[in-house]
Amino acid sequence: MISTVYAITLVGIGLVIAVFYFVIINSKKTEADYQSITKKWYSVRSKWFIFLLALGTIITFASLNPFPIPDQHKEYSSNDYQVVAVNGHQWYWTMTPATVKSGQPVEFQVSAADVNHGFGIYDENLILVAQTQAMPGYTNKLIHTFDKPGKFKILCLEYCGLAHHAMITELTVE
Amino acid sequence: MSTTEVSSKIEYSDSEDRNALIAVKSHLIAGLLVFLLMMLAGLAMRAAQGTWLEIGADLFYQIMTVHGVGVVGAAMITSTGVQWYFLRQYVKLSNGVFWTNFFIFLTGVVLILGSIFVGKYGGAWTFLFPLPAISMGAWSTGAAAVFQLGLLVIGVGFLILYLDFGRAILARYGSLSRALGLTQLFGKEPVDYKHPAAVVASTMVLIVNFMGIAAGAVVLVMGLINLFYPEFKPDALLMKNLIYFFGHVVINATMYASVIAVYELLPRYTGRPWKTNKPFYAAWFAIVFMVMGVYPHHLLMDFPMPAWGLIVAQVLSFGSGIPVLVVTGYGALMIVYRSGIKWSTSAKLLFLSMFGWAAGVIPAILDAMVTVNRTFHNTLWVPGHFHFYLLLGLLPMLIGFAYFLAGEGDSKERPKAVDSFGFYAYLIGAFMTSMVFLASGANSIPRRWAAHLPEWIGFAQAGTIAASLVVLGMLLFIMRALISLPGANNPR
Numbered sequence: 001m002i003s004t005v006y007a008i009t010l011v012g013i014g015l016v017i018a019v020f021y022f023v024i025i026n027s028k029k030t031e032a033d034y035q036s037i038t039k040k041w042y043s044v045r046s047k048w049f050i051f052l053l054a055l056g057t058i059i060t061f062a063s064l065n066p067f068p069i070p071d072q073h074k075e076y077s078s079n080d081y082q083v084v085a086v087n088g089h090q091w092y093w094t095m096t097p098a099t100v101k102s103g104q105p106v107e108f109q110v111s112a113a114d115v116n117h118g119f120g121i122y123d124e125n126l127i128l129v130a131q132t133q134a135m136p137g138y139t140n141k142l143i144h145t146f147d148k149p150g151k152f153k154i155l156c157l158e159y160c161g162l163a164h165h166a167m168i169t170e171l172t173v174e
Numbered sequence: 175m176s177t178t179e180v181s182s183k184i185e186y187s188d189s190e191d192r193n194a195l196i197a198v199k200s201h202l203i204a205g206l207l208v209f210l211l212m213m214l215a216g217l218a219m220r221a222a223q224g225t226w227l228e229i230g231a232d233l234f235y236q237i238m239t240v241h242g243v244g245v246v247g248a249a250m251i252t253s254t255g256v257q258w259y260f261l262r263q264y265v266k267l268s269n270g271v272f273w274t275n276f277f278i279f280l281t282g283v284v285l286i287l288g289s290i291f292v293g294k295y296g297g298a299w300t301f302l303f304p305l306p307a308i309s310m311g312a313w314s315t316g317a318a319a320v321f322q323l324g325l326l327v328i329g330v331g332f333l334i335l336y337l338d339f340g341r342a343i344l345a346r347y348g349s350l351s352r353a354l355g356l357t358q359l360f361g362k363e364p365v366d367y368k369h370p371a372a373v374v375a376s377t378m379v380l381i382v383n384f385m386g387i388a389a390g391a392v393v394l395v396m397g398l399i400n401l402f403y404p405e406f407k408p409d410a411l412l413m414k415n416l417i418y419f420f421g422h423v424v425i426n427a428t429m430y431a432s433v434i435a436v437y438e439l440l441p442r443y444t445g446r447p448w449k450t451n452k453p454f455y456a457a458w459f460a461i462v463f464m465v466m467g468v469y470p471h472h473l474l475m476d477f478p479m480p481a482w483g484l485i486v487a488q489v490l491s492f493g494s495g496i497p498v499l500v501v502t503g504y505g506a507l508m509i510v511y512r513s514g515i516k517w518s519t520s521a522k523l524l525f526l527s528m529f530g531w532a533a534g535v536i537p538a539i540l541d542a543m544v545t546v547n548r549t550f551h552n553t554l555w556v557p558g559h560f561h562f563y564l565l566l567g568l569l570p571m572l573i574g575f576a577y578f579l580a581g582e583g584d585s586k587e588r589p590k591a592v593d594s595f596g597f598y599a600y601l602i603g604a605f606m607t608s609m610v611f612l613a614s615g616a617n618s619i620p621r622r623w624a625a626h627l628p629e630w631i632g633f634a635q636a637g638t639i640a641a642s643l644v645v646l647g648m649l650l651f652i653m654r655a656l657i658s659l660p661g662a663n664n665p666r
Contacts, residue, residue, distance in 0.1 A: 118475070155620055
């Protein structure tokens with residue numbers, strides 16, 4: 001997912017650069033009849049607009065179906081889900097238990113004791129695999145299935161004061 | 175009122191015009207100087223993350239706080255200078271109110287600087303409730319209060335200015351919908367291709383900023399009460415909604431205020447008209463709602479948010495890219511294509527701003543998708559997209575306008591070597607700064623971390639080099655602004 005999004009961004013920015021460069025190198029010559037330019041490019045613009053609308057519609061349906069955030073009202077049964085209670089404090093995490101099994105979904109019940117924190121799960125290559133906000137007064141349910149064992153890191157992803165960057169702990173996946 | 179009458183310009187006395195020009199220059203010079211200082215702050219943070227500069231976490235987060243609030247403030251005051259300069263040509267604005275806002279703004283700046291560097295407030299410019307009240311002894315309640323009071327004071331100043339905008343627009347056009355061009359869009363009046371884009375854009379900015387600042391005032395007052403009466407505990411998610419609504423609207427609106435310079439100046443440089451028409455009005459009408467509706471894309475990882483709110487945020491985030499890709503950026507490409515334009519530094523910067531805005535849309539839209547946000551939220555991808563917008567979109571509009579006001583835009587001479595050098599240093603530096611942030615985000619590096627893990631230090635060092643180039647380019651721009659702007663006559 002991450003590399004796809006990055007690749008789309010690079011290609012997209014590259015295309016915009018190409019279009020602007022094309023116009024810059026074609027800016028020196030003077031075409032006195034601006035109306036003929038606008039007439040031609042207004043018709044292209046209509047198609048471009050329809051293309052963007054169609055693209056937006058497809059992306060919306062494809063990316064929101066199923067809805068990417070777990071249902072917060074659902075009770076996740078203890079037979080199917082491992083439950084981990086997470087609490088963010090200035091500036092440490094409490095996580096019970098701190099060891100889970102791979103292959104079976106985990107329900108992280110994430111809250112905060114003082115201010116807003118961000119519960120980010122990083123794999124052994126320091127790549128972010130899942131996250132949710134940790135908020136005082138709320139418990140966010142984050143569902144994640146680890147597909148392989150390893151030592152994962154929990155990093156704080158919401159600025160929470162002076163030792164925000166030191167709020168790191170470890171999650172073991174067996 | 176006939177349409178030709180509506181399109182004619184307002185007459186002021188010579189002394190009013192002289193005073194107005196001084197006021198606009200003051201806004202520009204003050205704003206650009208603050209930008210330069212904030213770039214130095216940004217450079218210091220990148221250098222600290224890259225282990226090239228040793229600063230304590232407390233100072234780092236104070237710098238981070240001043241960087242955030244300083245950039246937003248500078249963007250607001252400078253873009254307002256640009257907007258006011260053009261809007262007063264079409265509606266009768268008060269110099270006194272404009273100056274009043276400027277001095278209220280400076281008062282707020284003093285309060286905020288005091289809270290950060292004397293009071294050691296380091297709770298980030300977003301003052302995310304309840305962090306200002308719970309610092310674990312890093313800063314006092316008083317420091318947090320003065321910071322929020324400073325923001326409140328600045329907001330009040332802008333609300334006063336917008337009242338004057340609203341009064342003047344209503345006096346001339348009768349209603350906000352007429353000023354926005356809606357009567358033309360919906361066929362109640364014939365289309366007037368000379369209806370000023372500055373009026374359309376300013377009406378949009380007026381509406382959204384009035385709402386945004388009002389929400390900001392509400393959340394600031396609630397935060398202030400909580401500081402002194404901790405038993406008053408507003409809901410953390412409600413506060414988050416209000417803060418991001420306020421924050422998103424005010425920073426986003428600076429782009430829409432500044433783009434007036436593009437609408438006004440590119441036609442001047444190309445000799446071609448930028449006509450307002452139905453697609454233009456439709457785009458700006460949509461922008462009114464989209465700028466206010468997209469803010470929950472900051473809350474996609476707040477799972478208790480209603481799903482419909484997040485879906486609306488995703489859809490509107492995509493939607494808000496369309497006006498720039500289809501109307502404004504596209505229009506700029508058309509007007510420049512085979513126009514024989516003379517590439518003055520002002521023209522280059524204004525055209526660059528269209529690139530920055532159009533290209534910056536891409537990482538922004540992607541991150542506003544719920545599924546993408548799960549692995550990009552609060553990584554350096556986020557500063558990546560907004561540095562793209564601000565360094566390559568907003569600032570080129572503002573600096574391009576400053577060059578215009580300095581008389582460079584209409585000059586027959588080629589740009590001076592120092593300007594060209596400044597332009598390319600800035601362009602390369604700003605592009606690299608943004609791209610390094612995006613690459614860092616794609617490597618999951620979190621934002622707002624005073625100290626980076628060893629694996630991330632290379633990115634921060636590349637970012638430091640890029641930021642140095644930005645500072646170099648900006649220094650040259652500022653020197654030019656300080657030398658040429660004060661004595662320059664108003665370009666006619």
